[in-house]
Amino acid sequence: MAKIIDGKAVSAKVKEQVRKEAETLREKGIEIGLAVVIVGDKPASRVYVNNKKKACAEVGFNSYEYALPEETTEAELLELVEKLNNDDKVNGILVQLPLPKQINENAIINAIRPEKDVDAFHPENVGHIMIGDFSFLPCTPAGVMELIAETGVDVCGKNCVVIGRSNIVGKPMAMLLLHKNGTVTICHSRTKNLEEICSNADILVAAVGKAGFVTPDMVKAGAVVIDVGMNRNAEGKLCGDVDYTACFDKAGYITPVPGGVGPMTIAMLMTNTLTAAKIKNNITE
Numbered sequence: 001m002a003k004i005i006d007g008k009a010v011s012a013k014v015k016e017q018v019r020k021e022a023e024t025l026r027e028k029g030i031e032i033g034l035a036v037v038i039v040g041d042k043p044a045s046r047v048y049v050n051n052k053k054k055a056c057a058e059v060g061f062n063s064y065e066y067a068l069p070e071e072t073t074e075a076e077l078l079e080l081v082e083k084l085n086n087d088d089k090v091n092g093i094l095v096q097l098p099l100p101k102q103i104n105e106n107a108i109i110n111a112i113r114p115e116k117d118v119d120a121f122h123p124e125n126v127g128h129i130m131i132g133d134f135s136f137l138p139c140t141p142a143g144v145m146e147l148i149a150e151t152g153v154d155v156c157g158k159n160c161v162v163i164g165r166s167n168i169v170g171k172p173m174a175m176l177l178l179h180k181n182g183t184v185t186i187c188h189s190r191t192k193n194l195e196e197i198c199s200n201a202d203i204l205v206a207a208v209g210k211a212g213f214v215t216p217d218m219v220k221a222g223a224v225v226i227d228v229g230m231n232r233n234a235e236g237k238l239c240g241d242v243d244y245t246a247c248f249d250k251a252g253y254i255t256p257v258p259g260g261v262g263p264m265t266i267a268m269l270m271t272n273t274l275t276a277a278k279i280k281n282n283i284t285e
Contacts, residue, residue: 002225002251005147011263014146018270019059025277026060032277033062034118034269035084037095039077039103040070045096052094055266061273064090074103081111091280092118092273115279118272121168129172132179135279136272141173143264144205144226145180151253153203153224155180161198163187163214163241164207169228173205194218206241214242222252228261 022032034056038049049065056063066080077095084093093116099105109117114124120136128134137145148155160182164170174184182203187194198204198218206214207228219225229241240257248254255261278284 002248002254003151005150005226005253005255005260007143007147007255007260007263010146010150011143011267014264014267015055015059015270018267018274021274022060025281025283030277030281031062031089032060032091032273033064033089034092034094034273035064035066035087035090037066037068037077037080037084037093039068039072039096039099041067042098045098049096051266052269055270059270059274061270062089070100072100072103074107077103077108078111081108085111085113085116090116091276092116092269094119094269116276118269118276120172120272126167126172129175135275137176137268138168138172139265139268139272140169140207140228140261141176142268142271143261144173144228145176146264146268147226147255147261148203148224151224153253155182155203158182158202159200160184160203160205161187161201162205162207163194163198164205164209164228166207169207173207173228177203177205208241210241211239212241212243214247216243216246216250219247219250221250223250225251225254226261227255227257229257230262 036049036052038045053063084090093112095108109121114122117125120138125136155177160177162170162173165186165188174186177184185197187197195218199220201220201223203224205226209229211231211233225242227240227242231239233239238258
C-alpha cells in the first residue's frame with residue numbers, strides 16, 4: 001500500500017521558509033513584489049491567479065494584478081510587460097497562460113527580462129537549466145523534486161520515467177532528474193512499449209493530460225508515482241493522469257489529485273520570486 005505524499009503539507013513548509021526570509025528582507029527595507037497578468041477571464045486561469053495572490057499574502061509579498069480584456073492586442077501586452085520590466089517594485093513577472101489566439105505566447109515570454117522570469121520559461125533561463133547553472137526553476141518540476149525529496153528516496157541511479165515532453169513540465173522535469181543523477185527516459189505519444197518502459201521506473205512522473213492514463217500494469221511495485229495531471233473525469237470530478245485508486249496498492253509513494261503537485265507549483269513560484277528579489281539586491285546567502 002502506497003504512502004501518500006501530501007503536497008499541501010510540503011508546500012506549507014516551503015511557504016513558511018519563504019515567509020521567514022521575506023520578513024528578514026523587509027526588516028532591511030526590501031519589499032518583494034510579484035506582478036500577475038491575466039488576459040481574458042477563463043475560469044481556470046482566474047482560479048490560478050487568485051491562488052497566486054493568496055500565496056503572496058501568506059508569505060508577505062506585494063502582489064500586483066493586471067487584468068486585461070480578452071481583445072487585448074499583442075502590442076498592448078508587450079507594452080505592459082516592458083513597463084513591468086522597468087518597475088523597481090516588481091521582482092517577478094508572471095503572464096498567465098494560455099493567452100488569446102491573437103497573441104503570440106513566445107513573443108510575450110521572450111519579452112520578460114530573464115531576471116524577472118519567475119516561471120523560468122525564457123529561453124535564457126531554459127538554457128541555464130540545461131547546463132545546470134540556474135537561478136530559477138520551472139515551478140511544477142521544481143515542486144515535483146521537493147515531493148520526491150520528501151519521500152526520502154534518492155534519485156541517484158534510479159530509473160526515472162517522465163510521461164510527457166512539454167516545455168513547461170516534461171522536458172525540464174527530465175533535466176532536473178538528470179541533474180540528480182537519475183537515469184531518465186522521456187515518453188510521449190509516439191513511444192513504443194510504453195507500458196514496459198513505465199513498469200521499470202523507480203520514479204514515474206505523469207504529465208500527459210489524460211485522465212486515468214497510468215494504470216497498475218504501468219507501475220513498478222514500490223515505485224514513487226508523481227501525478228502532474230489536472231483533468232476532469234466523465235463525472236466532472238477533478239482527477240489526475242494516474243488511476244489513483246487502482247495504482248494505490250502497487251505504488252510505494254503516490255501523490256493525490258488534488259492536493260499533490262498543484263500546491264507545490266504555487267509554493268515554488270513564491271521561492272522563485274524570493275530568489276529574484278535576492279538577486280536584484282545582491283543577497284547571496
